[in-house]
Amino acid sequence: MAQLSSLSAEIETLSQVLSLVEAFRAFDSDNNGLIDAQELGGLLGSLGYNPSEEDINTVMQEANTNREGLLSISEFLEMNTKDLGIGGLKDILKRGIEELEFQGEDLVTGEDLYEVVENNGIDLSRDECHDIIASMDGDGDGVISFEDFKLIAFVCARGGANPVQWPT
Numbered sequence: 289m290a291q292l293s294s295l296s297a298e299i300e301t302l303s304q305v306l307s308l309v310e311a312f313r314a315f316d317s318d319n320n321g322l323i324d325a326q327e328l329g330g331l332l333g334s335l336g337y338n339p340s341e342e343d344i345n346t347v348m349q350e351a352n353t354n355r356e357g358l359l360s361i362s363e364f365l366e367m368n369t370k371d372l373g374i375g376g377l378k379d380i381l382k383r384g385i386e387e388l389e390f391q392g393e394d395l396v397t398g399e400d401l402y403e404v405v406e407n408n409g410i411d412l413s414r415d416e417c418h419d420i421i422a423s424m425d426g427d428g429d430g431v432i433s434f435e436d437f438k439l440i441a442f443v444c445a446r447g448g449a450n451p452v453q454w455p456t
Contacts, residue, residue: 380401
């Protein structure tokens with residue numbers, strides 16, 4: 289089994305990233321995965337910030353890497369999770385992305401993740417795998433889309449020798 293205190297902290301990190309994803313989507317009025325400066329201002333306000341128009345423009349310039357004037361969910365998450373990292377789950381999440389994508393999964397459950405860790409000799413219990421998925425499951429039904437799993441897992445597991453590409 290993974291060290292409980294470390295795993296609990298890592299699961300909390302996954303929950304925090306889910307909160308950022310949900311906040312972004314709440315302000316993405318046309319659901320295209322992009323927000324403009326006005327939507328970013330509302331989003332930052334919902335997160336407890338009181339940004340000036342100048343602050344918002346600065347954030348847009350710094351975070352908008354492709355310079356199209358819109359901030360993608362990936363850019364937003366990168367901006368808000370630069371120093372975020374997780375320990376032991378990093379490799380597990382990367383392996384999960386690789387194997388579940390290879391299998392063509394559309395939805396991911398705790399059982400799916402448990403199968404990945406079991407097949408790879410990783411020491412996590414079935415309950416721990418369910419807890420990991422639950423931390424990424426916004427509606428609490430025990431299932432997340434593979435795209436959401438990939439997005440949240442990548443943000444938390446980025447880096448290393450073989451980084452996973454940003455989801456599109």
